[in-house]
Structure formats: structure tokens, C-alpha cells
Amino acid sequence: MSEASVSSPEPQPxxxxxxxxxVEVPAxxxxxxxxxxxxxxxxxxxxxxxxxxxVAPGEFVSLIGPSGCGKSTLLxxxxxxxxxxxxxxxxxxxxxxQARIDQEYxxxxxxxxxxxxxxxxxxxxxxxxxxxxxxxARKARxxxxxxxxxxxxxxxxxPDQLSGGxxxxxxxxxxxxxxxxxxLMDEPFGALDEMTRxxxxxxxxxxxxxxxxxxxxxxxxxxxAVYLSNRVVVMSPRPGRIRDILTVSLGSASERGEQLRExxxxxxxxxxxxxxLHGEAPVGIRGVETR
Amino acid sequence: xxxxxxxxxxxxxxxxxxxxALALWQLLVVVFEIKPFIVPGPLAIGSEFGANFATVLxxxxxxxxxxxVGLVIGGIxxxxxxxxxxLVRVLDELSAAVVAALAVVPIVALxxxxxxxxxxGAETARQLVAAIAVFIPVYxxxxxxxxxxxxxxxxxxxxxxxxxxxxxxxxxxxxxxxxIFTGLRIASSLAVISALIAExxxxxxxxxxxSITSAASSSNxxxxxAYVLGAILVGLVFYCVxxxxxxxxxxxxxxAT
Numbered sequence: 001m002s003e004a005s006v007s008s009p010e011p012q013p014x015x016x017x018x019x020x021x022x023v024e025v026p027a028x029x030x031x032x033x034x035x036x037x038x039x040x041x042x043x044x045x046x047x048x049x050x051x052x053x054x055v056a057p058g059e060f061v062s063l064i065g066p067s068g069c070g071k072s073t074l075l076x077x078x079x080x081x082x083x084x085x086x087x088x089x090x091x092x093x094x095x096x097x098q099a100r101i102d103q104e105y106x107x108x109x110x111x112x113x114x115x116x117x118x119x120x121x122x123x124x125x126x127x128x129x130x131x132x133x134x135x136x137a138r139k140a141r142x143x144x145x146x147x148x149x150x151x152x153x154x155x156x157x158x159p160d161q162l163s164g165g166x167x168x169x170x171x172x173x174x175x176x177x178x179x180x181x182x183x184l185m186d187e188p189f190g191a192l193d194e195m196t197r198x199x200x201x202x203x204x205x206x207x208x209x210x211x212x213x214x215x216x217x218x219x220x221x222x223x224x225a226v227y228l229s230n231r232v233v234v235m236s237p238r239p240g241r242i243r244d245i246l247t248v249s250l251g252s253a254s255e256r257g258e259q260l261r262e263x264x265x266x267x268x269x270x271x272x273x274x275x276x277l278h279g280e281a282p283v284g285i286r287g288v289e290t291r
Numbered sequence: 292x293x294x295x296x297x298x299x300x301x302x303x304x305x306x307x308x309x310x311x312a313l314a315l316w317q318l319l320v321v322v323f324e325i326k327p328f329i330v331p332g333p334l335a336i337g338s339e340f341g342a343n344f345a346t347v348l349x350x351x352x353x354x355x356x357x358x359x360v361g362l363v364i365g366g367i368x369x370x371x372x373x374x375x376x377x378l379v380r381v382l383d384e385l386s387a388a389v390v391a392a393l394a395v396v397p398i399v400a401l402x403x404x405x406x407x408x409x410x411x412g413a414e415t416a417r418q419l420v421a422a423i424a425v426f427i428p429v430y431x432x433x434x435x436x437x438x439x440x441x442x443x444x445x446x447x448x449x450x451x452x453x454x455x456x457x458x459x460x461x462x463x464x465x466x467x468x469x470x471i472f473t474g475l476r477i478a479s480s481l482a483v484i485s486a487l488i489a490e491x492x493x494x495x496x497x498x499x500x501x502s503i504t505s506a507a508s509s510s511n512x513x514x515x516x517a518y519v520l521g522a523i524l525v526g527l528v529f530y531c532v533x534x535x536x537x538x539x540x541x542x543x544x545x546x547a548t
Contacts, residue, residue, distance in 0.1 A: 113443035158543040
């Protein structure tokens with residue numbers, strides 16, 4: 001995976017020396033981060049406490065936990081959509097803010113967030129257009145991405161003519177537009193039905209293998225986290241803390257196919273994550289989602 | 292099949308109701324022998340409208356032209372000021388009181404003042420009255436629309452490190468389009484009414500408003516009503532055209548995820 005990230009095409013031509021150094025520089029480094037929200041009447045809520053997390057280049061890391069455990073907040077901090085109260089966050093060795101300005105990451109939210117007045121192609125080209133990429137280069141890139149997410153036939157359609165799953169695929173294509181080495185995903189499949197969801201997960205594994213990007217993936221589905229990840233970060237709420245980090249050894253992305261869902265090792269890992277989430281021995285039926 | 296059934300229900304039903312109302316009106320006029328200066332029957336108005344179609348059309352072109360100029364100027368000014376107010380907060384706070392005051396002023400009351408400013412021989416005063424009348428609803432609706440940016444879109448533009456102007460151009464203004472068109476739709480009828488009423492206060496002859504007053508003062512009630520019918524039709528055309536443009540421009544605006 002890390003090899004793939006080195007050879008993956010860069011959006012902007014970087015100095016060769018910097019590229020070599022990037023191998024050691026973690027994709028994301030979160031050091032001693034707290035996040036305290038101050039509400040009305042000066043009431044404070046500690047959303048995150050003492051978060052330590054390192055994501056290697058090309059690594060797929062899931063953040064899982066119950067509602068209110070701060071997993072989305074952590075993602076928003078990495079994306080510089082919010083700033084930590086204490087601690088530091090670096091993305092490829094830069095501050096989160098600089099990384100955002102330099103477009104070091106792509107992002108996808110639970111809502112596809114497509115612009116309804118733009119065609120599928122124009123939606124995917126949006127970040128390229130904003131950053132001054134020429135129209136010929138934009139066309140080529142969007143055609144490439146549409147093929148990657150399997151929507152080439154829908155290039156000139158508008159979002160309202162697509163299903164929810166297709167809209168989400170467009171959003172993922174858009175997040176990949178500038179060939180980022182890091183993808184931030186906040187429950188991108190949360191609003192989809194189970195069947196679409198599993199198909200999207202398989203596609204995401206394939207896309208990650210092809211692009212070699214590191215991914216920070218927020219979810220509250222245990223099988224989803226296990227199926228996709230190299231590591232699963234289990235979080236607990238009030239205050240949001242990292243309870244444990246589980247390394248999932250189910251092989252590289254290219255080896256993860258549909259049959260993995262029936263695999264014994266898969267169920268074992270699902271049980272482990274559930275155990276960590278609930279802090280007790282697993283009971284009940286294996287492989288059933290607890291959402 | 293479903294669309295044709297829906298069409299017959301949305302088009303046929305109101306047309307039928309209208310015809311029934313007209314028949315009832317005619318019946319009442321005939322049965323109670325109501326004098327034309329109170330209200331003439333629809334048949335009399337219709338025949339007068341037919342007989343004087345050319346002059347009614349001429350008047351409609353003059354009044355409609357004034358309304359159109361007002362709608363375009365007031366609409367553009369309203370949208371531009373709203374964008375400016377949305378971008379520069381201070382401007383919004385400064386202008387809020389002025390806009391509120393302007394909204395309360397009966398704008399046609401300005402017509403006599405404007406006639407003296409621009410000369411009674413020009414249409415400028417009427418166009419300005421229409422423009423001011425149009426400005427308010429367009430400005431208020433546009434500003435509201437500009438503030439409706441969805442959080443996910445705002446986050447996205449922040450992530451893209453987009454400038455304020457880029458965000459305005461690619462997300463805020465297109466997103467406000469349904470609101471802008473609501474404002475324009477309200478304003479379209481307002482433009483016709485304002486341009487028409489402004490004619491009552493002076494200025495050159497030729498428009499529908501002046502024709503209504505002159506026909507009524509010479510006791511030609513059927514003709515006066517024929518001009519009123521012309522004015523109604525002009526208003527209807529304005530409303531329907533803006534509605535059609537709105538439907539076309541916002542055809543993909545169904546709530547997407």
C-alpha cells in the first residue's frame with residue numbers, strides 16, 4: 001500500500017526530495033488533542049480528550065463508536081473544519097490548515113452534498129475548476145473518475161436523476177478529483193440501504209487499492225469498519241476518548257473481496273470490535289450489525 | 292396517462308370555474324338590468340375589447356414596456372444589492388432600516404414627484420416607480436435565499452479553500468435561485484400594477500392606465516372595462532412568463548442528498 005502511494009500521481013508536481021521524505025511522514029498525526037465546545041450560558045462539553053493517533057500513508061483507519069463519541073468531530077479537526085482546543089494535528093507534516101489550503105486531502109460526507117444545478121461531470125470538476133485547472137484537463141480527469149466509480153453513462157445527468165448510492169459515488173469521485181493521498185470520509189454510506197452499502201464498500205476497497213490513498217473513515221457499523229480497515233479505532237463517549245485500536249489482519253485491499261464477509265477471520269474481528277465497544281464478552285449472533 | 296389527468300385537473304377545472312363565474316355575471320347583469328356605469332356584462336366588455344383590440348394592444352405595449360423596463364432594472368438592482376449585502380455584513384445592517392422604510396412607502400405616491408423630476412413627457416418616472424416597487428421583494432427574497440446555503444456545501448467550499456467570491460458564484464447565488472425567482476414572480480405583477488397606477492398621476496397618454504381614466508371620464512364604461520381587461524392580461528402574461536422561466540431554471544432543484 002505504501003508503495004502504491006509513492007508511485008501514485010501527484011496533483012501538483014512536488015520536489016522529488018519531498019516525495020521521498022513523504023514515505024516516513026505519517027499521513028495524519030494527532031498529538032494530545034482535546035476539543036471542548038462552549039455552548040450557551042458558558043456550559044462546556046468535552047467532545048474529545050487526549051486523542052493520540054497516527055495514520056500511515058496508504059493505511060485505512062476507521063473511527064468507530066456510539067453517537068456522541070466525537071468521531072466526526074475528530075475528522076472535522078483533521079479536515080480543519082474546526083480547530084482543536086489543545087494539541088496539534090499534522091497532515092503530511094503540515095498543519096491541518098496548511099494541508100487544507102494545499103488540498104492534501106479529499107473529503108466525503110454522509111450527505112453527498114452535490115450541487116443540484118450542476119451535471120454529474122460539473123460536480124466532479126468543481127474542485128478542479130476552483131483551483132484553476134484547464135477545461136481540457138478537467139474533462140479528462142472527470143471522465144477517468146466516472147469510469148472509476150462506474151458512472152460513465154451518467155456524465156450529463158443531474159443529481160436529482162440519480163439514486164442515493166449513485167450520488168454518493170459521484171461525491172467519492174469528486175473527493176478523488178485532485179488525486180489526494182488522504183481521504184477523509186464521514187459516514188459516507190450511512191444513508192444507504194444495506195445492499196447498496198455492501199456494494200459501495202467493495203468498490204471503496206477497490207478504489208483505495210487503485211489510488212493508494214490513506215483513508216480516515218468514520219462509521220458506526222462494526223462490519224463496515226472491519227471489512228474496510230487496516231486498523232479500527234474504537235472510541236467511547238463523554239468525553240470522547242480512544243478506548244482501543246484493533247489491527248485487522250485480513251490481507252491487503254486487493255485480497256478483500258465479497259467472500260471476505262463470510263470468512264471466519266472476519267467474524268472474529270467483528271466480535272473483537274464489538275467486545276471493545278461494549279467492554280464485555282460478545283454475545284448474540286455473529287455478523288449482525290448493531291446500529 | 293397520469294400527466295394528462297393531472298393537466299386536465301390543473302387547467303380544465305379553473306377554466307370551467309371561470310366560465311361558470313362569467314355566465315353567472317352575465318346572467319345577473321341581464322336579470323337585474325344593471326347599468327353599465329355600475330358594471331357592464333362580460334359580453335359587452337368582450338365585444339368592446341374585440342372592437343378596440345388595436346388600441347388596447349397599443350396601450351398594453353406602452354404600459355407593459357414600462358413594467359418590463361422597471362422589472363429588469365429593479366430586478367438586477369435587487370439581486371446585486373442582495374449579493375453585496377450578503378457579502379458585506381455591515382452593508383446589510385446599514386441598509387436594513389432603509390429597505391424596511393422603502394417597503395412601507397406606497398411607491399406610486401412618488402409618481403407626481405418623479406414626473407416633475409424627469410419631465411411629464413417622458414416614461415422615465417413610470418419605469419422608475421415600477422423599478423422601485425420591484426426592488427423590494429427581489430432584494431428581500433434574494434437575501435433570504437443567499438442565507439440558505441446548506442452546511443454540507445459550506446463545509447465543502449471551506450475544504451476547497453474557495454474565496455468568498457468563488458463561494459458566492461458557485462454555491463450561494465445558484466442555491467438562492469428559487470428564492471430569487473419567487474421574488475421576481477411577486478415583483479412581476481407588482482411592476483405592471485405600479486406602471487399602470489403611475490399613469491393616473493400624470494405623464495404622457497397612450498398607456499392602459501391613462502386610457503382607463505379617459506374612457507371612464509367620458510362615460511364610455513364598456514371601453515374602460517375593456518382596457519381593464521387588457522391590464523389584467525398584461526399582468527397575467529408577466530406572471531406566467533416569469534413562472535415559466537422559474538420552472539425551467541429550477542427544474543433540477545428537487546432536494547438532493
